[in-house]
Amino acid sequence: MKIVVCMKPVPSSEARINIASDGRSIDPTDVEMVANPYDEYAVEEALRIKEARGEGEVIVLTVAAEAARSEIRKCLAMGVDRGVIVQDPALLGGDGIGTARVLAAVIRELEPELVLCGKLSIDVESDVVGIALAEYLDWPHVSLATKIEWPDGKMAKVQREIEGGAEIVEVSLPAVVTAEKGLNEPRYASLKGIMAAKRKPIEAVTPSVDAGQVGAAGAGVEIVAMNPPPARGGGKKFEGEIEEVVPQVVELLKSEAKIL
Amino acid sequence: MAGRVLVFAEQRDGQCRKSVFEALGLAAQLGDEVHALLVGDAVASQAAELGAHGAQTVHTVEDERLARYWNEGYAAALAAAIDTVQPDLVLLIATVMGKDLLARVAARRNLAALTDCITLTENEGTFEAVKSMYGGKIFATIRAKRTPAIASLRPSAYPVPERQEAQPTVQALAVDLPAEQRARVVEVRKKEEGQIDVQEAEVIVSGGRGIKDPKNFEMIAGLAQVFGAAVGASRAAVDAGWIDHSHQVGQTGKTVSPKLYVAVGISGAIQHLAGMRTSQCILAINKDPDAPIFSIADYGIVGDLFKVVPALVAEVKKVQA
Known part of the structure; x- marks a missing residue:
């Protein structure tokens, strides 16, 4: 099976995020970039599907600036066969819907049977790309997958997390499935994998899309300001005997915080 | 702005979520015409509750295939309601279902998408939202560059409006659902009783x-x-x-x-x-x-x-x- 995994480089979840001087973007200085963690689950799942079948191809696809090649290379080191990158400035800087249009244009050419994405990217959290991509491909989708099974090899049986439980969804191929944490535990690249990755191809492509619908020009939404979260100072800290401290805190929860 | 707002009235097991009423409360602040859309199987009984919380018109799409969430079926229903109502704003709740549906429909109708909004305001016809980014390390203000916009509201971000004595107009909406259920929910597993999400x-x-x-x-x-x-x-x-x-x-x-x-x-x-x-x-x-x-x-x-x-x-x- 040919599988495309969409991957976005994002600041690590451990990174401290500072706002740039324009007040509407982040300062990239000293920010460690990683493959979006949810996209890593998608990469791992694609590799497991290929390994279980003993055949197929896994392609990682990124819409991002040139620097993204290092995150693509890490995916290749995990075992992905090749990378495809869209780095035309006119196609970048859009919103999630525009990104989905660009991805769809590339994926139509690649003709995979399955596309795996992370459920969202942990940077701007637009939370629309994978599903909007399915819409533009006119494919079905299942979001938030925590388990993917293949009862007959063709149709996928996907478990997805919902509030207070789970849904089991049967989906025909081709399809887009988005990965939730819990789907799998991504592997670390082996030394052999890292060496092999150096020889694997990363191809830059420029898909043909309607320029008015993608990039900054075509975006339906724009960030006008970024602010740090509302300030919150430390409150009262109690270090005394538990028998004395606990009743004091519970009294404050009741009288001051009005919770009990 | 004298605007029209369409609220997707999310229900599971025939029961509307409390947050739907929060969305209706906000809709009444943002527009002077509030529509709600109920999608499911035998869900029209919920219309009165929607009316009591501010929906003037309730559109219903009922089909046994819609008893459980079916993303392409629900998307067809919401897209049809948008075509009928011609709203300035479509409002959903940022739940598993709301997020899923928003992305499909925003793509289908090329709507400006504001997701997981903590606040949502309107200024001279432009919608603006505050949302959390980078896992809560940044609070960003996002502007919709065009209308209609589609937005999902974070649960509990707005209060439930007071109940009022009001009967909504209920209209059944005819929708061409996709013939095939390409992604079909075959089972719903609930967590143990008493566990709170x-x-x-x-x-x-x-x-x-x-x-x-x-x-x-x-x-x-x-x-x-x-x-x-x-x-x-x-x-x-x-x-x-x-x-x-x-x-x-x-x-x-x-x-x-x-x-x-x-x-x-x-x-x-x-x-x-x-x-x-x-x-x-x-x-x-x-x-x-x-x-x-x-x-x-x-x-x-x-x-x-x-x-x-x-x-x-x-x-x-x-x-x-």
């Missing part, structure tokens, strides 16, 4: 690495029970395999804003703090007086959590009695 909880009690052993989540659950709270967890506890990921609070888990957040044995990694710092009140219990969690806690107890938690359970019970 972290994103719907007013109080959350979370455990971290400091609780040392997965079986000590029973102690966390015991404290959660006296507060009527959901059980949360830090990433360290989830990654150690102590508890299911659905409990994780933080950047790769849930971002939460409960009335009370109790952090037990959680030191306070940056990605965890980002996910819970907008809680109304934070109580932290940790043996390390320098733990970062204390820098944002309203109340901090420095001590052995294995002694503090049982004492807290007993004291809260005493106060409640």
Whole structure:
């Protein structure tokens, strides 16, 4: 099976995020970039599907600036066969819907049977790309997958997390499935994998899309300001005997915080 | 702006979510014409409740294939309602269903998409939202560059409006549903009775690495029970395999804003703090007086959590009695 995994480089979840001087973007200085963690689950799942079948191809696809090649290379080191990158400035800087249009244009050419994405990217959290991509491909989708099974090899049986439980969804191929944490535990690249990755191809492509619908020009939404979260100072800290401290805190929860 | 707002009235098992009423309240602030859309199987009985919370017109799409969430069927229904109502704004709740549906329909109708909004306002015909980014490390203001816009509202971000004596106009909407169910829900598994979801909880009690052993989540659950709270967890506890990921609070888990957040044995990694710092009140219990969690806690107890938690359970019970 040919599988495309969409991957976005994002600041690590451990990174401290500072706002740039324009007040509407982040300062990239000293920010460690990683493959979006949810996209890593998608990469791992694609590799497991290929390994279980003993055949197929896994392609990682990124819409991002040139620097993204290092995150693509890490995916290749995990075992992905090749990378495809869209780095035309006119196609970048859009919103999630525009990104989905660009991805769809590339994926139509690649003709995979399955596309795996992370459920969202942990940077701007637009939370629309994978599903909007399915819409533009006119494919079905299942979001938030925590388990993917293949009862007959063709149709996928996907478990997805919902509030207070789970849904089991049967989906025909081709399809887009988005990965939730819990789907799998991504592997670390082996030394052999890292060496092999150096020889694997990363191809830059420029898909043909309607320029008015993608990039900054075509975006339906724009960030006008970024602010740090509302300030919150430390409150009262109690270090005394538990028998004395606990009743004091519970009294404050009741009288001051009005919770009990 | 004299505008038209269409609210997707999410229901499961024939029951509308409370947050749908929150959305109706906001819709009445933003527009002078409030429409609601009910999609499901035999759900029209919910229309009266929607009317009592501000929906002037309720459009219904009923079909037995819509009894459970079917993303392409629901998307067809919402797209048809948009074509009929011609709203300036489409409003959903940022739930699993709302997020899923928003993305499909925003793509299909090329709408400006504002997701997981903490606030949503309108200024001279332009919609603006504040939303959390980078797992809560940034609060961004996002502007819709065109209308109609489609937005999902974070649950509990707005109050439920007061009930009013009002009968909505109910209109059945004819929709051409896709012939084939390419993605079909074949089973719904519910968690054990009595378990509260972290994103719907007013109080959350979370455990971290400091609780040392997965079986000590029973102690966390015991404290959660006296507060009527959901059980949360830090990433360290989830990654150690102590508890299911659905409990994780933080950047790769849930971002939460409960009335009370109790952090037990959680030191306070940056990605965890980002996910819970907008809680109304934070109580932290940790043996390390320098733990970062204390820098944002309203109340901090420095001590052995294995002694503090049982004492807290007993004291809260005493106060409640």
